[in-house]
Amino acid sequence: MSCSPVHVQLISTKVSYMSLKSCPLPHPMFTGRTDIIQQMHMFFSTGHKRLSYVIYGVGGSGKSQTAYKFINEAQHPPEGQPRFSQVFFIDVTSKETCDADWKSIALSANVDASAEDAVKWLSEQKNDWIVIFNNADDPALDLYPYIPKCHHGNLIFTTRNPSLNVHASSTNGCLHLPMLLPEDALSLFWKASGNFDLDKEAAVQLLKVNLLNFVYVLQLISTKELGHHALAIGQAGTFIRQQHLEVKTYLALYHQKADQAVLLTHKDQQSTDDYKYAVFPTFDLSFEQLTPLAIKFIQIFAFFHHSNISPHIFQKAYDGRLELTTVNNEEKQNLLAAQDFLDQFTSPSPSPSSSFHLLKCTAVFTQLCSYSLLLFDVANNSYYLHPLVHEWAVTKMEDNVITSTQILAEHLLGLSAADTSIADVAYQRSLVPHLQPVLRGHTLMTTNNLALTLRSLGKFAEAEQMQRELLQKRQEILGPDHPETLITMHNLGETLHTLEKFAEAEQMQRELLQKRQEILGPDHPHTLISMNHLANTLDSLGKSDEAQEIRAQLDALKNLMSTG
Ligand SMILES: Nc1ncnc2c1ncn2[C@@H]1O[C@H](COP(=O)(O)OP(=O)(O)O)[C@@H](O)[C@H]1O
Ligand SMILES: [Mg+2]
Known part of the structure; x- marks a missing residue:
């Protein structure tokens, strides 16, 4: 942004709310997040001058909704004053939306100024305002110029990009939004499928009456299927209500790959909020920005288990080339394809003596993390995909590359399992979930390595x-x-x-x-x-x-x- 010596001094500090974009209301079916919102209230009541809170996580998991709900509660307390003097809402989906929203803030202060001037103007307002930077999902957009440079005021960021936690004012102000709690997921499903007025206990009670249905609902919302993902559960419930489907029927459709993609891409014509996307299209938004190599990784991960993924799998696969014994011609072709893939990570360029450049590989992991397509699991020091992202990944391949990608994934796993020495038992154990589905696959070498791995375990x-x-x-x-x-x-x-x-x-x-x-x-x-x-x-x-x-x-x- 260019800096012009604008009329910042002349600007009235009175904000005309008519032209301001207000923070949206939470969804009419907003459910759960009680603890998190409680923590946010505590965070914003610590009395520090500049408080800045970052909510990051998977697309559609409810980051924006959580921020809306918090603002709604903070500004409409049962008693007392609103927590913030003014609420400014900025859509950070792109530079254009961000600039436009800052300009409208300037306009509301009765001045026709640039976004930069508006940011400066706000930094000079000494009252206790809050800015919500919503959907800061494009890692390429630098938010720094849009952050008021002062020691007061409050900020909330919602983003898919964990790296934005650099903007949090303390570690307490940094939240990786988890999936809904199972009971909240159940409650949301229940409302969305047509029972708006029931409270949580009554809903659970009613489901128990029809126990079989209850079992199907639990299965549908579970970690293995919709994974307690707020958007997916709300949309599944709405679909079931509108199509007059039984949950059992929905589940059967959901288990067929082709129908599953249709269900997760379907968005009702009538909106209940301003969220424009169905589940898979919301992931597509990020996919469109990935580099070709990151796309290839996502496609390969479609054939791995969705958890316990690590760059070491690729490093071990690279080392595993040396363990190979004789192979037939078809296997040779597949192995060469796997080696070609791995050669992209050699440093400086592929040669018999070159070694695997782990940082080149982790950079791709980091890129996927910046869109929350891949998530970091601190407890296991490895990465994972949300089960819905995992399902979606398969749909991001043309028919003609599905088989070759599957064979590539299997060979990479096979190579990475090649070292079956006892010393590596922990690593082998982490591979077993990835290798299990390979039994149904094509690769003899992988099967051999898996068998040896299982034996050593x-x-x-x-x-x-x-x-x-x-x-x-x-x-x-x-x-x-x-x-x-x-x-x-x-x-x-x-x-x-x-x-x-x-x-x-x-x-x-x-x-x-x-x-x-x-x-x-x-x-x-x-x-x-x-x-x-x-x-x-x-x-x-x-x-x-x-x-x-x-x-x-x-x-x-x-x-x-x-x-x-
Ligand atoms: N806690 C919730 N209760 C009910 N519905 C929710 C909740 N969180 C998210 N949703 C649904 O998911 C949609 C996407 O949520 P949103 O907060 O915009 O996701 P994101 O994490 O991408 O910001 C919402 O429009 C709403 O339909
Ligand atoms: Mg959002």
Whole structure:
């Protein structure tokens, strides 16, 4: 903004409220947030001169609504004076809306001045005003010029961008808005689906009468489905009421991907407030501003579990390249695609000796966080997506890239699980939720790594099931004598032994030994390992004579090799 020596001195300090944009009222169905609003009242009553409060979080979670509700309560207390002398409301969706709203503040003070002059004018008003910077969702818009430079006055920011917490006047003034409490989510759903006048207890009571319906409602609003997300719950309830649907039917539709996208994109023609978007379109607003690399990450995350995501997955995947054994052609293509992807993070450019540049990767995470498409989980020191953002991510791909992105995601996970050393058990544990759905996927390498990961975590039954499927696939695709097929037989034999399924282990290990003797030769290290394992299994079966015989052969072979 250019600075002109305006008539700030001449301006009347009387504000003409006619031309001022007022803070909207909270939604007629506003529900919950009691504790948070209580905290805000306390925060703004501490007597400090400049108080500044930042509410950040996922789009549609209720940040603006919480601010409206607070202002409404603060300005209309049951008794006493309004908390603030004036309330100024600025729409910070874009620079244009922000400038326009500041200009209208200038106008209301009877002067035709720029936004900058209006900011300056307000900084000179000594009374106890508050400015609400609403929807400061564009990380590229620098808010600093719009903040009155003085030591008094109050500010509230609502934003998707956690980085705006630099504007909070203390750590108490920084709120990551959580999803609704389960009971508030239930209460909102109940109102939206047509029961406006019931209070919370009565609503719960009524739902309990129809217990089955109650169960479906609880499922619909739960963390796994609508995730206690205020906008999603309000709109689902309204839809159910208008279409005269049963909750069960809505839930069944919701579980079909195509219908789910329609439901979460639907917005009723008749508005109940000034919020313009349905759930998915509200996320689309942020998507449109992402860089291509951040878009690719969001698409990849669609095939990860929605929590426990970390840049280390990509770093480990990069390191995992080195652990690879022989692969068939199709796998090779997929692995090359995964490596190409990872090479974007090498420093300074890809080469055999280059290393993974973690900061390049975390920068993408930070970008996604600035739109609250990705959230940071302090307790687990990892990132997560709200379940609705996770569902939405799948819809942000053209049909022709869905499969390739899924294969890429699976290979990245597979590579990152390649290091199965016990030392990394904690990391492996964090990978299991991501790898589980891969069972239904395409990637043999990932399945192999997952099976080994499960085994090192002591989940032998799951590992057995996975290794059986893998063996069958490898026999079909690679053939019964391929080295990878033989390695799978070896791994499965081991797992069966651990599970004390000795008879089946014996059968598998005999077959494997025979193949290795024929294909690799009697003195190949893999053949010797197989002999040793078979001998152990025979011991467990009480066939110690044969076990001894094999061990004697083994010793003879070893002697021969050391002397030869
Ligand atoms: N506490 C709430 N009670 C009822 N509805 C809510 C609540 N919070 C949000 N909503 C609904 O979600 C919509 C979006 O809320 P808003 O506060 O604008 O989200 P954002 O977090 O993006 O600022 C509102 O228009 C309203 O319909
Ligand atoms: Mg908002």
